[in-house]
Every structure is written in C-alpha cells, then in structure tokens.
Amino acid sequence: MPDLSLNLASLPLANPTLTCSGTCGYAFEYADFMDLSQLGAFVTKSITREERVGNEPARIVEVRAGMLNAIGLANVGLDRFLAEKVPLLKRMPCPVIVNVAGHSFDDYVETCAAMDGLDCIAAVELNVSCPNVKDGLTFGTHPGRLKELTALVKKVLPHKPLIVKLSPNVEDITHTARATIEGGADILSLVNTFTAMAVDIWKKKPRLANVTGGLSGPAIKPIALHLVSRVYRTVAKSAGVPIIGMGGVQTWQDAVEFILAGSSAVAIGTALFVDPATPNKICQGLTEYLVKMRIDRLSDLVGALEMPGDQPAKSTYP
Numbered sequence: 001m002p003d004l005s006l007n008l009a010s011l012p013l014a015n016p017t018l019t020c021s022g023t024c025g026y027a028f029e030y031a032d033f034m035d036l037s038q039l040g041a042f043v044t045k046s047i048t049r050e051e052r053v054g055n056e057p058a059r060i061v062e063v064r065a066g067m068l069n070a071i072g073l074a075n076v077g078l079d080r081f082l083a084e085k086v087p088l089l090k091r092m093p094c095p096v097i098v099n100v101a102g103h104s105f106d107d108y109v110e111t112c113a114a115m116d117g118l119d120c121i122a123a124v125e126l127n128v129s130c131p132n133v134k135d136g137l138t139f140g141t142h143p144g145r146l147k148e149l150t151a152l153v154k155k156v157l158p159h160k161p162l163i164v165k166l167s168p169n170v171e172d173i174t175h176t177a178r179a180t181i182e183g184g185a186d187i188l189s190l191v192n193t194f195t196a197m198a199v200d201i202w203k204k205k206p207r208l209a210n211v212t213g214g215l216s217g218p219a220i221k222p223i224a225l226h227l228v229s230r231v232y233r234t235v236a237k238s239a240g241v242p243i244i245g246m247g248g249v250q251t252w253q254d255a256v257e258f259i260l261a262g263s264s265a266v267a268i269g270t271a272l273f274v275d276p277a278t279p280n281k282i283c284q285g286l287t288e289y290l291v292k293m294r295i296d297r298l299s300d301l302v303g304a305l306e307m308p309g310d311q312p313a314k315s316t317y318p
C-alpha cells in the first residue's frame with residue numbers, strides 16, 4: 001500500500017487532503033456528511049477578532065463552472081470561537097487548522113496569539129486575500145505589508161506552523177509569495193478566489209448584492225494550477241517552503257496535477273458542495289494511481305512535473 005502521509009513543515013498529516021476555509025464551517029456541521037477522520041486536516045471558516053454578520057444576500061450564486069461568493073467573512077468572532085467552537089474542536093479526529101482574517105495588524109495579531117496556546121489547533125492559516133471585504137485586499141496585494149504582517153503574526157505564534165494563503169488577484173503572485181516567505185511563513189496556501197461578477201439580465205442587476213464576489217470551482221483550476229507551478233518553481237522550492245494547492249480540485253486526477261506542479265497537499269472547497277465525500281474519493285484514487293505508477297510515497301511526486309528544458313526524469317510508468 002503506497003504511503004500518502006506527509007510532513008508540511010512541522011505539521012504531520014496522514015494524507016494530503018484538506019478542506020478549504022469557509023466551505024464547511026467549524027467542522028461539526030459536516031460530521032453527518034463526511035468522515036472527518038479520513039481528512040488530512042480540517043480548515044475552519046475565517047475567524048475575525050469581532051463577530052461579523054457578513055454581507056446582505058444574495059451572497060452565493062452558481063455560475064457555469066463554479067460559484068461566486070461574497071459572504072463577507074460572516075463568523076462568530078474570537079470570543080465565541082474560543083467559548084463555543086474550541087471545546088468541540090478538541091474532539092476532532094484529524095488535525096485542525098484555524099483560518100484567521102482581519103482588518104488591521106492588531107486584529108490579526110490578537111486573534112493569532114489566542115490560537116498559539118490551544119493544543120487542539122495544529123496550525124494557523126492567514127486569510128490575507130478575501131476579495132469581499134472593503135479593505136481585505138490591502139494585506140494580500142502589497143508585498144511590503146504582507147511581509148510585515150507575516151512577521152508580526154509569526155512572533156505571537158511561536159508554537160504553531162504559520163500558513164499564509166495567497167490571493168490570485170495580484171499582478172505577480174511570486175512577489176507576494178516571496179514576501180510571506182521573507183516574513184517567516186512556514187507554509188504557503190494558494191489560491192483564494194478570483195474577483196468576478198455575474199449579471200441577472202432580466203433585472204439588469206448584478207446577481208450578488210455585493211456586486212462582485214470570489215469565483216471558485218472548476219472554472220479556476222487551470223489558473224490555480226499555473227500559479228502553484230510558478231510559485232513552486234520561482235520561490236517555494238528553493239526556500240524549502242511547502243505549498244497547499246487549491247482552486248477547483250474535484251477529482252484525484254486534479255490532485256495529481258497539483259502535486260506534480262509542486263503542491264505537497266491539496267485543499268478541496270467548492271467540490272464539497274457537490275459531494276462531501278470528495279476528499280475520501282481523492283485519497284482512494286491517489287492510492288490506485290501510485291500503485292499503477294509503482295511509486296511508494298506520494299511525497300516523491302511533489303514537483304515531479306517535467307517542464308521543457310528540465311533534465312528528463314526516469315519514467316516510473318510500467
């Protein structure tokens with residue numbers, strides 16, 4: 001049986017499938033639909049220092065090859081998260097990663113500091129790229145500010161790996177990737193959603209109350225894959241910083257593409273709305289693929305994509 005386990009920086013995972021933040025709440029809402037024990041890790045909805053009700057509806061609409069969301073970071077806030085959700089998270093059968101968002105340096109620092117001492121939390125992921133909140137783009141689009149934010153958070157999080165989740169809504173994602181690595185990020189995750197819109201032609205109005213939202217799902221997969229490949233080859237590989245790839249992952253073949261392009265693990269979001277068992281099915285497909293390819297460890301496949309100009313690698317296919 002091939003080995004699907006991996007180490008993401010200092011974070012050991014039994015397999016490479018994670019949930020995408022914001023697509024299955026704080027975990028237990030999903031317990032009836034998904035075998036949580038089979039996940040590599042569960043990633044929570046973004047938590048902010050203050051409770052947020054989020055945007056007016058409509059805040060989710062389906063589009064041809066994915067969905068648009070403009071949830072506006074609706075969440076219970078730090079105090080209620082600690083009081084109501086953490087006791088439940090202590091019973092989680094897989095590692096839990098808490099996603100943190102904010103509107104100021106202090107917001108991020110205070111919320112992340114509160115996570116550092118919690119044994120039930122394996123790592124923190126920073127959402128610096130939510131395209132739905134007015135000033136949300138600020139941190140994720142300016143390399144200087146992103147580096148400063150990463151460094152500030154890293155200081156208050158000495159006991160947990162820090163994942164920084166990159167926005168695709170930038171001119172050159174390798175600049176923001178490099179900034180987070182210089183700031184001390186242990187792991188990169190990419191990508192968040194792409195700013196987009198949809199129009200109701202009969203009402204002659206935008207379909208989302210917020211006008212724009214984040215596009216996710218199969219529509220973004222080839223772009224997300226390209227961005228992972230670029231970040232891996234340009235900065236992450238040489239820095240030894242692992243990548244969690246995401247954006248339209250729906251099948252085991254999608255996962256293999258992301259892993260070959262340089263992702264150590266993959267996160268699954270929009271596909272969960274179609275089939276909550278997607279992560280389990282991806283693991284099954286990955287195992288069968290590794291057997292066929294005669295590869296013992298999934299980690300041997302990370303970044304194994306052969307690009308024009310590379311030294312040819314020995315084929316493992318029988």
Ligand SMILES: Cc1cc2nc3c(=O)[nH]c(=O)nc-3n(C[C@H](O)[C@H](O)[C@H](O)COP(=O)(O)O)c2cc1C
Pocket residue numbers: 020021022023045046060067069071073099126127130165191192193215216217218220246247248249267268269270271
């Ligand atoms: C309904 C919805 C809510 C989301 N909420 C968050 C969030 O709170 N924080 C965050 O970092 N990303 C959030 N995302 C982005 C996802 O985590 C992920 O980066 C993106 O959807 C791409 O993956 P996918 O195509 O597999 O969904 C959300 C996505 C969706 C569809």
